[in-house]
Amino acid sequence: MESLFTAENTVLGIGNIILSDEGFGVRVVEYLQKNFAFPDNVSLIDGGTLGVELTHFITGTQRLLIIDSIDGGADGGKIFHLRGDEIKKHFAQKISAHEVGIQDVLTMLELSGRKIPHVELIGAQPFSLEAGVELTPQMSKLVPLFADKALEILKSWGLIMAVR
Secondary structure (H helix, E strand, C coil): CCCCCCCCEEEEEECCCCEHHHHHHHHHHHHHHHHEECCCCEEEEEEECCCHHHHHHHCCCCEEEEEEECCCCCCCCCEEEEECHHHHHHHHCCCCHHHHHHHHHHHHHHHCCCCCCEEEEEEECCCCCCCECCCCHHHHCHHHHHHHHHHHHHHHCCCCCEEC
């Protein structure tokens, strides 16, 4: 399978933007794209609800940061930061279509010898999954916080971003 993707580092926002807070990861990536300039070796991807199709966009990346709303059974707004095997454990317990897709993509890459060496996931417990294209006000307040967290992670990878 040929990759459409060549960046060494990827920030992937996933979620369904018509289910309010479920679209959190996509909204954070949109915020990052609007407010920051990234080096050529960083790709920001709106993964929406794509499933295994994401394989084409992340194959070959060396470091992957996934941003998502996470149902961890906690109070709305709880922040999660998962790494490595913690991510597999999280996705193994989920039933959302895009989360199953991400699990499948990571497993397919691993089984085909193209495992992404470094994967991290940051997310927040949604306040609402009701139909609606806007995040709840509480979740909207978390978008800049998560953008800052994503930038911290990218800086820890040795990358430098600029404010637009």
